[in-house]
Amino acid sequence: MLPRWTALLCASLIAAPCAAPRPAHAQVSDEAIRIGVLNDQSSVYADIGGQGSVVAARLAAAEFGNTLLGRPIEIVFADSQNRADIASATARRWIDSDRVDAIADGSASSSSLAIQEVTKEKKKVFLASGPATSDLTGKFCSPTGFHFTYDTYALAYGTGRALTQQGGNSWFFITADYTFGHALERDTSAFVRDAGGRVLGSVRHPLNTADFSSFLLQAQGSRAKVVGFANAGTDFDNALKQAAEFGLVKGGQRMAGMLVFISNIHALGLPVTQGLVATTSYYWDRDERTRDWHRRFAAAHGGRAATMVQAGTYSAVRHYLRAVEAAGTDDGEAVAAMMRRMPVQDMNNDNVRIREDGRVLHDMLLVQAKAPEESKGPWDYYRILTRIPGEEAFRSLAQSECPLVKR
Template sequence: MPRLASSALTRALLACATLALPFAALAQSPAGISKDVVKIGVLTDMSGQFSHEAGEGSVTAVKMAVEDFGGKVLGKPIEVIVADHQNKTEVAVAKAKEWFDVDNVDMIANLINSAVAIGVANVAKEKNGIAIVNGSGSSRLTNDACTPNSIHYAYDTYALAVGTGNALIKEGKKRWFFLTADYAFGHALEADTAAVVKAGGGQVAGSVRYPINTLDHGSFMLQAQGSGADAVAVAGSGTVFINAVKAAHDFGLTNSGKQTLAGLLVWITDVHSMGLDTAQGLVLTNAFYWDRDEETRAFSKKFEAKMGRKPHMGDAGDYSSTMHYLKAVQAAGTDEAQAVMAKMREIKVSDFFAKNGVIRPDGRFVHDMYVYQVKKPSESKYPWDYYKLVQVIPGDQAFRPLSESKCPLVKS
């Protein structure tokens, strides 16, 4: 009897254990919100030379999206935290690891500075978090440096090169000289634009790389003027780009009638800072202009009420991508990274920023891009009326085709 009772008890326990297995698996599944909060970290330049292209503007845009979403997702609160990466990759990587490991951050936003963005994208892959890049431009982020946990949203160097490069080549600007900021973004922008120029039958007359924190562009401008180039392209961003354009204006390069100055990355805040007298005539490519249509004007009015200025494509991208992320969390029923990434690729984006935009397997968000020319002072009719449209570039033509991609996620 004792043996029979023991055997019966064993069978009963095994049956209970078998029944419990599905429930145990369910308990370990990614459903639901981890730690009962969806946490977004805005990692950006709050005080350095890119702070006007990101900084408080990116924080404001992300917080606006959270507020407009309702402040909760799946019944759980959404929290936004902020850190300054100081344009130091090691600082950004350390902060990203701390956020994912200790602070339970689900998604890191903005990431201006391409070296920073590439470093943090790799941390997101390692920690199974999500990184959404709006501030940085290097096309490597969706090429050889792509990850299954990162999205490149607003623009990239390939799209900037295709837009501005082709527009000027069509105008007969065949000889190019590059003034290139000596860091990852500048190098990528020069390489992508040079490829477009050569493909269009043009040639590179020369190039010079300037230190990222340089204040004196005099010697560089003399080289550009002496190159005989039709187009002088500034491959840089931030205050150093503004200084370069001012130097070009002071040296008479933009008034000679012989050379065209191309801003390969121009933020509307740059134009505002320089003024139309200096910036007029610049040809540029952009993902967003506040005065494009009624939807862009409506968003821009709300943003300006908080920031005191019009938004640029980074601000608009931070808002749009954060909203898309939260919609994906809602649809996935979880904040688990791969489930959310799958939904972000599945759901199209149709808002003030993009119509029928899609996220490809390489993490590239594909949408229309726009070529603009900065207006003359006499053409501007009201505050921030700075751009006139030259060309719309359909999304499938604006970004590097997958057939040319070195992203392992595409080849697999």
């Protein structure tokens, strides 16, 4: 018999029921179906994914009664420390020795590109929800790789284009000096120029930087109308907090967070973040389905709201398990093929298509942080400005460098 909270979770879902018919001839490779959450558990991105992604994956498994095709579903996790070498070694060990069937989250872009190479070689499924690089569905795409949540192109299209069209026609970037930051600055700069704006300069900082004073002075000296932060996690928190202390906003410059999570708004507070425009794939207060799932996630994760990465991990793991059930096997190639055939359906997605390059074409939301007096309670931080259809938000197949795309 299922625990009461699991039974309630299953009963309340609008999407496919927990107890779907099982294939008559199920083929499972060993004694369990194992999903590994590999992400940052201890550093700059821990609040974005971390244990919250583990909780999200477990919620998805619970919908199936933690059992599928007559085998238990096991969720394991490890800390990549945002290092590609650790991510690659862990993914290889998991698959070769620990019989992990799929890897979820991925965290930093460099780590995720390394994971994708291993899972591609081993023909296992990679459910990327943490990384931003659009190269995962571009030149480094994989037949068993899937990119949920967001990418640098969609973030740039949403925030960069919108602010430039609103009069922010000169930009200066403060950029994290690794794959993700470079890609985000590149993609945003392209949309700024397409919208008639100019990029006046940029400066790059190491990951996990505490002191942004020299970078902010350069941004201030540029006199750009918009200062774009092409970073994330605590790097973004530190940069925005210090920008307020340096008086950039009082001096007339507008702050643009190119990758902002609800955890950032929570950490900084609405007095600091009010008016900030950002792009996200998930907001808990969008409709009744997201509010219902938010209550379940918060109950399992210390009252916190899920970031879009954590919500994306749930969506990805749930879709993977549905595909395993439909395919009647945990074979990576068979499951990946089924995942592409089936639409993504959950609390945040309605019949969403997955393209041949692995891009999940869900909608994106352009949001703005509320003023303190507008907030009605805990985690009530955003006003939704507009909804951007997935077919519009993400790079088109005509622009793709993915070798899986038929020309």
